[in-house]
Amino acid sequence: MTRVVFLLVQRLHLLDLAGPAQVFSTAADLGLDYRAEYVADREDVTTAQGLPLRAQTAWPDLDPGDLVLVPGWRSPKTAGGPRLIGDQAARLVAHHEQGGTVGSVCSGAFALGQAGLLDGRRCTTHHELQDELAQRHPRAAVLRDRLYVVDDRVVTSAGIASGIDLALHLVAVRHGPAVAARIARSMVVYARRSGDAAQDSAMLRHRSHLSDAVHRVQDLIDARFAEPLRLADLAAAAGVSERTLTRRFADATGLTPLRYQSALRLERAEHLIAQGTPVESAARAVGFVDARMLRRLRAGRAWHSGSAPGTPQSRGAAAPSFE
Template sequence: MSRVVFVLLPGVHLLDLAGPAQAFGTAADFGQPYLLSYVAEQEQVPSAQGLPLIADTEWPELGPDDLVVVPGWRAPTLRGGPELSPAALERLRAHHAVGGTVASVCAGAEALGQAGLLDGRRCTTHHELQDELAARHPRAIVMRDVLFTADDGVVTSAGIASGIDLALHLLAVRHGPALAAQVARAMVVYARRNGHEPQASAMLRHRSHLDDTVHRVQDLIDARYTEPLPLAYLAASAGVSERTLTRLFTRAAGGLTPLRYQQTLRLERAEHLVSRGMTVETAAREVGFEDARMLRRLRARVLF
């Protein structure tokens, strides 16, 4: 079971914390349980909304499959805000160094910057704090007007509710788009938001439309993307002709046909598996390609 450790600082925004915690907690309902932990410099942490929170002062043991998330806090400016201790910053660096994922919501990007994890990497934060983040950490590549970024195991999201988008992206990459869609539906959130960031998961990137017919077909592809899914079968499942489905799908999904959408899901999952040490050949078989040649061609065309 993977663990998610939330690092709480004084003035933490409840939604910055509760959104991702709810998403990872809900994943257990669909067969992917996460152990949630909360750590802080002191046992009681005041929140921005006045509700005091209780946290552990000792960090649990972490492995490469675990996540560390720093929720944001109320901060008109980043300067003068709460800071992690040198020991906690070293924890963040050490977890990333062994292959673990470190993430932030909103102002939490400042903590990642203090740890040096934003240097040379794409990142984002709340739109009111982006200029200051760029000034305080000039080696960071601050992306504006995006919901979240993912770069070499460092994942950052914009303001407040975008932490939910970040969590859904991580669930989609780690467990497949169907799981992320199930979690989103259970939470009754709009699962198809994206900020036109290339690192966004395919499930989010090509779901920003309102065509129910296409969403039903995408639900089917999401759940069975490793299987052969002929266009005739997809069209029959949707109750439309093949020609109509192709027309509706390409219009709604940014020009992708159902086959290209399925290939995008396979490629995204294969990239994750390769990043975890799996060979290209094994990853290709795992996601449904008959051999690795197609995967290699797709990887050469697309940069995630």
């Protein structure tokens, strides 16, 4: 079981908490063993939106595989003074030193800074608070225009809704982008990734649409991309004609089903090659008859790396982890 412990401070933003909590709750609904717990300095927590919350004051026993996440809070103009009290900062540090992951949403980064966890690390926060974070914590490398940043098991995200992106990223790292895509689809959110990395998985990058028929076909291709797949079988799975599927798939993703399958094969082959697998072996492992097609696709990806933002080749960003 993986615990996700939310450390709640007074006047926290509801969406900073609810967004990531929903991601991990949906992951649990899909059969993944996540359990959310909520701790605070006292049982009654006041939120910025006026909805009172109840939390536990006793910390659970944490394992290295667990996550502690600090949602952000509202302040009149800036992030305000230190928010962690008692042994809360020491708890964050101890969990990280034991191999655990510690994260924040929005102004929650100031809590990590208070604990000393940002020193010498890259991080981010809400765009209106970046200057203050850099001023308060000069040993931190505050990155701008990032949805989230991962550095040595310290994960920080930008404002409000970016906590959803961070949580999806963490799920993708642990369980694969297909699982994260299912969660994003269930939550009806755009499956964005951080601009801090080059590319995210095609399983996520081409899921930002609402076509159920196309999602069903993508689910099938995701699970069997290394196998020969006939367009007629994919159309039957979607309950539409081959022509209709091709049109809807292109409208939703910018690709044909075959090109989508090829993108998945290429990503998997690139991963194998990076791990030391010879090109010929990687090509066969992902379903190519030989390495010629793989080499052509790799050459095409290199050429498209200069594509304008927003094109199917350049959309998205890569998926890091609880690292």
